[in-house]
Amino acid sequence: MTTYFKNIIVGLWTVLVGMRVTLKYLISKPVTVQYPDERCDLPERFRGMVKGDPDKCITCMYCVNVCPVSCIALDGVKSDLPKKVVNLEGKEIKKLKDVTKFDIDISRCIQCGFCVENCPTGAIYLSHDYENSTCSREDLVYHWAKK
Numbered sequence: 001m002t003t004y005f006k007n008i009i010v011g012l013w014t015v016l017v018g019m020r021v022t023l024k025y026l027i028s029k030p031v032t033v034q035y036p037d038e039r040c041d042l043p044e045r046f047r048g049m050v051k052g053d054p055d056k057c058i059t060c061m062y063c064v065n066v067c068p069v070s071c072i073a074l075d076g077v078k079s080d081l082p083k084k085v086v087n088l089e090g091k092e093i094k095k096l097k098d099v100t101k102f103d104i105d106i107s108r109c110i111q112c113g114f115c116v117e118n119c120p121t122g123a124i125y126l127s128h129d130y131e132n133s134t135c136s137r138e139d140l141v142y143h144w145a146k147k
């Protein structure tokens with residue numbers, strides 16, 4: 001008779017031990033994010049899609065030359081009316097060319113950030129965008145130059 005009750009107690013204890021993790025998560029805040037209705041807060045230095053700003057670009061080609069996968073295509077023509085842009089150090093520099101082509105193929109980009117680190121004006125930057133799925137490769141080439 002004693003063994004009978006002992007077995008019941010051991011059985012209940014075993015169930016409780018087995019359910020310990022389940023019970024812990026049952027009463028704690030859910031960790032699942034119901035994407036796309038909900039989104040995680042991204043860290044400030046998150047590396048998302050690379051974007052270009054032709055107005056700030058001075059066509060120095062640093063980004064093109066430094067990109068390890070050659071996914072940036074850039075071109076410009078001499079501007080009739082040279083403009084000035086402020087570089088990252090706050091100094092004004094001449095923008096002698098208008099950007100005619102500023103294409104970034106994000107299907108090849110590895111988000112290394114080399115282009116961003118070498119751009120003197122902040123004309124190329126890593127955004128927080130990460131939803132870039134498309135049905136064709138052509139749609140993954142972004143044309144930032146103004147038409």
Ligand code: SF4
Binds near residue numbers: 069072104108111115
């Ligand atoms: S992040 Fe790296 S791979 Fe992507 S465009 Fe810039 S240099 Fe190229």
Ligand code: SF4
Binds near residue numbers: 057061120122
């Ligand atoms: S490094 Fe910056 S300024 Fe120079 S070509 Fe690239 S985007 Fe333009």
